[in-house]
Amino acid sequence: MPDSMSGGGPIGDRQINSINLRGRVAIVTGGSAGIGLAVAKRFLASGAQVAIWGRNAERLKSAEAILADSSRIHTSVVDVIDEAAIQGGIESVIARFGRLDILVNNAGILGPRHPVWEYPAKAWREVLEINLTGAFLCSKAAAPHMRRQKYGRVVNIGSASGKDGNPYVSAYSAAKAGLIALTKALAKETATDGVLVNCVTPSASETEIFGELTDLRRSELLSRVPMKRFVDVGEIAALVAWLSSEECSFSTGATFDITGGRTTF
Numbered sequence: 708m709p710d711s712m713s714g715g716g717p718i719g720d721r722q723i724n725s726i727n728l729r730g731r732v733a734i735v736t737g738g739s740a741g742i743g744l745a746v747a748k749r750f751l752a753s754g755a756q757v758a759i760w761g762r763n764a765e766r767l768k769s770a771e772a773i774l775a776d777s778s779r780i781h782t783s784v785v786d787v788i789d790e791a792a793i794q795g796g797i798e799s800v801i802a803r804f805g806r807l808d809i810l811v812n813n814a815g816i817l818g819p820r821h822p823v824w825e826y827p828a829k830a831w832r833e834v835l836e837i838n839l840t841g842a843f844l845c846s847k848a849a850a851p852h853m854r855r856q857k858y859g860r861v862v863n864i865g866s867a868s869g870k871d872g873n874p875y876v877s878a879y880s881a882a883k884a885g886l887i888a889l890t891k892a893l894a895k896e897t898a899t900d901g902v903l904v905n906c907v908t909p910s911a912s913e914t915e916i917f918g919e920l921t922d923l924r925r926s927e928l929l930s931r932v933p934m935k936r937f938v939d940v941g942e943i944a945a946l947v948a949w950l951s952s953e954e955c956s957f958s959t960g961a962t963f964d965i966t967g968g969r970t971t972f
């Protein structure tokens with residue numbers, strides 16, 4: 708049996724289906740690293756023009772160098788909680804590429820780990836603001852363009868925490884649960900406009916969001932995953948790319964798990 712048919716392992720670069728995003732213009736928020744960068748890479752491989760938003764100009768430059776296709780990449784410093792910056796970012800995408808078809812609300816932070824009774828209110832507000840209000844503000848700014856052209860795809864990067872409610876990360880869990888509800892509400896508002904809105908809920912992936920992982924934390928995270936491994940960012944990007952394509956045509960307001968069997972509802 709070829710390696711690629713053995714099943715169960717990360718797919719790496721071995722089994723890449725073609726997803727057609729030719730002529731489509733996408734924004735990926737928080738796209739200079741981790742899942743967002745993998746999504747940007749997959750979008751470019753699928754033929755899209757991609758705007759990557761992030762908070763740090765240096766990191767955006769490095770991402771651009773990694774992706775190495777400057778003709779179809781546009782980077783902007785946009786903080787997803789800054790409404791004016793979002794508006795300016797969208798205008799510069801339209802000025803550069805002429806339209807906007809896809810928004811991936813990926814920017815997020817985990818915040819500190821505390822039980823609720825010790826959780827600092829300031830950190831709670833910041834986690835809600837970036838993970839949830841940020842996605843609201845970007846969707847609010849992108850929706851009119853998509854509705855006008857009668858075509859759009861919004862993909863929100865949620866988390867299994869938004870369904871399970873993980874201990875010590877109450878703000879993150881609540882924000883991600885809110886993102887699932889925002890997905891459903893917006894999807895119903897745009898259902899007859901050709902604008903489809905979906906959410907993906909990954910389990911843990913080894914990106915910067917966790918900071919340094921201790922062995923204990925690593926085994927805690929893996930203990931919840933029946934397939935006993937971290938999800939690869941490329942696996943998430945594959946799902947996001949399909950949800951961002953025209954071929955995804957009758958799924959909206961839905962939540963797509965990518966958790967190695969962890970989430971059972």
Ligand SMILES: NC(=O)c1ccc[n+]([C@@H]2O[C@H](COP(=O)([O-])OP(=O)(O)OC[C@H]3O[C@@H](n4cnc5c(N)ncnc54)[C@H](O)[C@@H]3O)[C@@H](O)[C@H]2O)c1
Pocket residue numbers: 736737738739740741742743760761762785786787788812813814815816837841864865866867908909910911912913914915916917
């Ligand atoms: N890694 C995981 O285990 C995991 C699991 C489920 C969901 N997610 C979600 O995936 C998304 C991407 O996370 P990641 O794992 O790639 O981690 P990451 O830390 O590499 O990526 C998050 C990105 O968001 C950016 N960002 C943070 N605040 C921002 C703001 N205000 N404006 C613009 N950009 C901002 C960061 O700079 C970073 O580039 C997040 O929403 C995260 O909650 C991650």
